[in-house]
Amino acid sequence: MIDLSQTSSQTAQKSSTRKPFSLGKTTLTVVSVLTYMFLYIPIIILVLYSFTTDAFGARLTGFTLSWYEQLWRDQRLMGATLNTLYVAFVSMIVSTIIGTMTALALERFRFRGRAVYDAFLYLPVVIPEIVMALSLLAFFSFAFNLIRQLTGIQLRNGLATVIISHIAFSISFVVIVVRASLRGFDQRMEEAAYDLGANSWQTFWRITFPLILPGIIGGGLLAFTISLDDFIISFFTTGPGTSLLPVEVYSQVKRAVTPKINAISTLMLAVSMTLVVLSQVVQRPRT
């Protein structure tokens, strides 16, 4: 929800005037270190236990890479992981495009119903996810029923319904992030471009887009994270034949877990961290 690159550059200026404030500096440090430990111990455990030889993943009994090997051969789990990544990717692309367009309309134009639409956009953020998930479940079943009665075609929940739902959930978040970066954008840049002979299209792609790109990337990353992290909406909108990683984990956890779950989580963690670091590197020279 926070564009890290922006806050850091903005705070950099202020720091010169900021004197160290000694409200129990050591207490603060100790509490913070403990909090970071609270945040990281489960993650470290998760990673460590992906190398355990204990078949139930409950103890560290020895080191092995066999879970990664087995994971590779586990069609079901690999399929679920790929599905999850695919859903997150498509949902990120679509919601970033739609969200950016919406943000542009709201920041740049006055139009009738703008205030109402603005308020409406916040609803998906404040409505509990489970309500949204259940309403989508009901909606799809209702709509598919209707379609079957009208055309005789039976549609089922699957990847498409999950993607559609994730996009509906993410758009608002993208809009919030992109709008923040549009608000910090000096509109005279655009006027300067028009003045130099660029039309609206050229101005957008040569000036506006590169300058708000950090915000768009931030919004996209948020959409990707939301989709990757989501369980509730995925759980209710996926269909019987389609497995997604969190749904798969949920059903395995309820029965019997193997450290394969740890292994796949470790891999996903590595992938997403690489993505984040890369995106930061890409953004740096621009800001």
Add this chain to the structure above:
Amino acid sequence: MNDGIAIELDDIVKSFGDVNAVDHVSMQIRDGEFFSMLGPSGCGKTTTLRMIAGFEFPTSGRLKIHGKEMGNTPPYRRPVNTVFQSYALFPHMTVAQNVAFGLEMKRVPKEQIKERVQKALELVRLPTFGDRYPRQMSGGQQQRVALARALVNEPEVLLLDEPLGALDQKLRKEMQFELKRIQEELGITFIFVTHDQEEALTMSDRIAVMNAGRVLQIGTPTEIYERPNCRFVADFIGESNFIEGTVRASNGQYATIETSDGLEMQGYTEQPVSVGSSVVLSLRPEKARLSTVNGNNSQKHEANTFPAKVERVSYIGSDTRIIVRLASGRTIDVWEQNTRSTLDRDAYWQPGEAAILSCSVENALILTS
């Protein structure tokens, strides 16, 4: 075809809601002219400029550039370029890329772009700065880049909105000189917005003085200063003593008025004034003269002479500024140039000293209110 007129505003009105930011403005700006718009904050200078550039559209009235009606023409199809007050350089492009932008939009061939960019940078004396980013340059340098970016397109008219506003005094003076040099070198029409009267007076061929959305007077710097056509202009440009009164006699060029405090004064008028009308007489402090009571100067024979008493004296280096009080109780500001160099206190006026205030008829300007 266009009789040497670069820009023509014909009865332009621009309103934002209820406010008329620009209120029935008409003016003609000639080819190759350095034209300034001068006025207090909020008087509509920027709005006028933005309408010429095409960022705003008039509510009514007509705007022509080189005889061509602009109507709905968007900014990118107008033969004018703008230098923005805050420069508006593109932060994600180097200086050279910034300058090349307009040419790229016009699809000028690559080799030509390179050449013209280099020439433009030379013109603003930054030939080696092409690879830098705007944030790596000082305010004055950024200002020059903004200028080069506009000039490289060879616009017929260049619009400058307080381009020197953000620079310090010394740099400002330097850039004023540079701007003037470039304008003369290229012969482009400059429309220059400022609220610094000195800047407008030194640089312009003609000045339009604006207030509250209206153009009050258009003229050369000398005309504006020496023959202001209303009290606002006389007050806004330079300083003035204003004396209200009623016309007692008039013969076209000259008129005699009786002031509100019972003095009789003679002054010069541009337009004939009718007897009995109320007017205001403007007297520039540097054009009033002060002489000793017993000296026998020729000034005593001038039409306007009044006994006065020196009330306050402030020495400010080049001038001495004196406030005198007339018998009627009215105070008048007088500036005397310090032409002699002396430490002798008696060489200057002393508070309480009696004096004779005088001014020639030509210097007492009668303005209709």
Add this chain to the structure above:
Amino acid sequence: MAIETVPPPASHEALSQQRRARERLKVFGLVFPGLFWLTFFFALPLVVIFIYSFLTPGPRGDVVWIFTFDNYARLFTESLFVNAYIRSIWLGILTTVICLIIGYPLAVFIAQAPPRWRTILLFMVLIPFWTNFLVRTYAWMIILQNNGLINWIVTSLGFPRLSLMNTQTAVLIGLVYGELPFMVLPLYASIDRFDFTLMQAASDLGASKFRAFTRVMLPLTMPGIAAGSVLVFIPTVGQFVVSDLLGGAKVDMLGNLLQRLFTRANPPNWPLGSALALMFMLVLMILIVFYFRSTTEDDR
């Protein structure tokens, strides 16, 4: 010289109408995709469950188109639902308060770190969230379960085994862990904007550190506290995974009831579930509006 044919100047109204038409087209193009998507896949689904909530459950988990208020009546009369509401909101408040108590010092710590460190420290708050929510909850199962990490340590030290799983404490730990970043990020944003010299000014005027904190810093960072609280509270109350996995279905939250009504009950009861979900949404909205009103009044 050729005679130029100058088209008669169009009237200003016609010109500005052209401009407005062009602008309207642009706005429409930009707004349409988002409006379409959210209307179809956000607003319409809510309408569907609104309608369902007044229908009668059928014998095979389907709905019968007979209008009734029964579903809503059951929500207010059956203790199962009333208790779940109370428990969910209570757990939500507890989680929010704990997140605030843990998150505030952390946000202050990050805001006072040297500039170069701030981004890194913030990122470190986010990194655990680059795994799936479910995986994170599962990690706590490894730690808390009967033969898990804590009990392994405890028993190897010679103490008796602790039963941590399937308790309210376990649920609370899982909830706090899951939502903490949503508290830290908005808190950081508003503490970062806070001018710490104000604290020096306050102590200069004779305020104790505690008074300076409660009278100056707390009110000025209230927007962050409000935003963070809402961002933590809403998803917490709607949870069902944490209470399912760490609470062992012993600790029923609204989310668990909803999940059961929609998918696991035999037969599923969608009308009742719809009514429960909508009521839940309504209660949350009212709570949030009151909360925002009270925090913004504190501001003045």
